[in-house]
Amino acid sequence: MDTDVLIVGAGPTGMTLANELLVAGVSAVLVDKLARRSELSKAGGVQSRTQEAFDQRGLLEPLLATGDYPAGTAHFAGITLTLTRGRHRLPWRSIPQVAIEGFLEAHLAARGSRVRRDHELTDLAQDADGVTATFAGGARIRCRYLVAADGGHSTVRSLLRAAFPGRPGTATTVAADVRLGGDELPTHTWSPDGHWVHVFPLGTDPQGRPLRRLAMGGPGRSLPRDVPVTADEIRDGLRGAFGSRVELLELRYARRITNAARQVAQYRHGRVFLAGDAAHVHLPIGAQGMNTGIQDALNLGWKLGAAVHGWAPEGLLDTYHAERHPVGAGVLRNVQAQSLLMDSEGTRAPDVTAARELFAGMTHLRDVQYHLDDMLSGMGLRYAMPGAEDEPLVGLPAPDPGGGPVRWHELLRSGRGVLLDPDDGFAKVADLWSDRVDRVCRAEGTRPMLVRPDGYVCWAGSPDGPEAALGHWFGAPK
Ligand SMILES: Cc1cc2nc3c(=O)[nH]c(=O)nc-3n(C[C@H](O)[C@H](O)[C@H](O)COP(=O)(O)OP(=O)(O)OC[C@H]3O[C@@H](n4cnc5c(N)ncnc54)[C@H](O)[C@@H]3O)c2cc1C
Structure with missing residues (x-):
């Protein structure tokens, strides 16, 4: 064997897993096809449980020290969950994915675990003892286990011919990184004519000027994915929502995102495991894609460590699928519900408006907001485990008594x-x-x-x- 675990894909999922294996004392090789790390901001919101996961390994404080990452409030379908403020020790925070990836890559490198770049996996074969991965150019790596963290278009998933059921994209929305001038804007705006705009803080540019992540959609805004997003289109969306109160100063990056929703049927294929976007894809609403991938890695890391060290009880590796598949399925469902309530396809159907009004009314209830927050923050996630039926704590994240004796x-x-x-x-x-x-x-x-x-x-x-x-x-x- 060249290594115990080969991780394909150095996005947030792959890098978190590499760190978990490092902590578990297991040899791992992390490869990525890109010669240089992507500079795209991508995800912007980090949920409480993800921060807990980083904090558990001593990574949160140094990560937060790398920039200015304001705390905020999560939303469901553009409805801000204001009543949940102060509920968790680590509140929802705006940390761009690019900053997380940069931090994790440096952290791993400082511990001798460098990402092997320019390594595009093109083939794999597994047998009873291990997996052989082949890369463009012919290089090979032999490992005991392989983890596919190679994103939504996963090569590993295709090579495995793994079933990836769900629905294809039927509409697109726009995501853009911008600099804006003018008034402070509300985070979520939804007009009666069906147009919606979300504006989130996204750190600063190299000159220290504030950046914003803009998401927008509505009637007539769903264009084919390969049609470039123009500055005029963004201006038009901003004008529709805010009139002349705001000005587009710079469009740094924009893309169209589809509402495809798919999840791989099996997270485990013998010695190969799928994690992160390789296992589940959906519209990025409510800050969940990267967060779910990081939690996949947290769940899988110690189990692979146990298998490599030889003490894993029978069936432990199978609990990865048993625990994480239902979580991914739940995310897909809540994203589809949010997409419908936001009318992200811009149908302007009266029944969608009626459902949204009714739902928005219910979110004035504290318990409704707590329920949604439990779901999005990851803090309410409960794994099915032996003993869970008799003991309310079993299956839940360890309770933090906040300043008490157990940290x-x-x-x-x-x-x-x-x-x-x-x-x-x-x-x-x-x-x-x-x-x-x-x-x-x-x-x-x-x-x-x-x-x-x-x-x-x-x-x-x-x-x-x-x-x-x-x-x-x-x-x-x-
Ligand atoms: C505009 C936008 C906003 C988003 N906002 C949020 C948000 O606020 N919160 C949130 O949680 N999520 C959000 N997401 C989703 C989030 O970006 C993804 O869920 C996240 O990137 C998934 O991480 P990953 O590591 O699983 O995959 P990726 O980040 O896609 O990483 C996969 C890696 O694998 C590499 N790779 C691919 N194929 C191969 C191969 N054959 N060989 C070797 N390497 C390979 C790629 O180069 C890449 O580096 C957003 C996404 C977008 C586009």
Whole structure:
């Protein structure tokens, strides 16, 4: 074997996975077909759970130190969830994808894990022991596992002939990076004539001037994907929404995005796994694509680590599909609902307007906003796990008591499991897994809990102790 894991694609998913494997002490090679990292801003919004994931590995503080990334408020279908402000320790934040990729690539390089660029995977073959990947020019890499993080047009997915069901794009909307002059604008504007414009902060240009991400659509605005977006088209959209209150100073980049929604039927194909946009594509509404890919990587990383180190219990690698496929399916569904409520296809159908009005009225209710926020932020994500039916904490992200004695984001930095043992009662049993799980006693006043390396509770205080859960998630005792 040349390496334990080969990761194809150095976008946010691939780089997060490379870091997870580094933390797990597993050899990995990360390749990308591009000779240089893309400078496109792409994603702009980072959800609470993604920030928690970075914080768990000590990456959030240094990432935030690389620029000015304002906190904001998430939205659903352009309806700002104002009642959720202050709900999470780490609020929704505007961090351009390009900044995340630049930070992760530098972080990996500083630890000796350099992206191998100019490596375009063109073929792969797997057998009982491993996978052989072939690159343009004929170079080969042999690995035990291969992860496809090669984006929405995934070559690996095509080579596997993996079923990718869903619906094709039927309409396009415009996304653009711009500099604007004039009044401060509302983030989301939806006119009764069906035109909508979203304006998000997007950091600054090299001269320190504020940039904005603009998304717009509506009747007559859905043009074929290959028709270039013009400055006049953007001006027209801005005028329709804001009149003369705003001026387009610079159009830096623009593209048309389709509403295609597809998800690969199987996330695992033998020794090959699909993650991020390679596994799911959808309209980027509500800051979810990159965030879901990063969470895929967080879920898969420690499981691959366990398999390579030889302690993975039977079926552990299959839980990647079992846990992440339903999450991806849920994202596709909520994006389709948002797309309908926003009338992103510009139909101006009266029933769509009526549904939107009704829905907007319901979002005045705090519980409705909390429900939507749970879904978008990732903080309400609950994996189906043994014991979840009896114990409300099992399957959820480890609760952060906010300044209390247990600071998960610090305890999980090693990438190992954590057994919280406030009454100091599990020393003997924990010793059997001490090469994979840290036992922490300094936590008076909290409940006993077992947390996986990805930060999810997999046992919490049942009278029969953590032994069964330790065996289920961390394999046979040493
Ligand atoms: C305008 C816009 C706005 C968005 N806004 C948001 C947002 O606010 N929040 C959010 O969460 N998401 C957002 N998204 C979605 C987000 O950009 C994607 O979900 C994200 O890029 C997926 O990351 P990835 O690492 O899975 O794939 P990618 O970022 O696509 O990376 C794939 C990598 O694989 C490489 N590659 C491809 N084929 C090969 C090959 N054969 N061999 C080697 N390398 C290969 C590519 O060069 C690329 O570097 C937005 C997208 C767009 C376009």
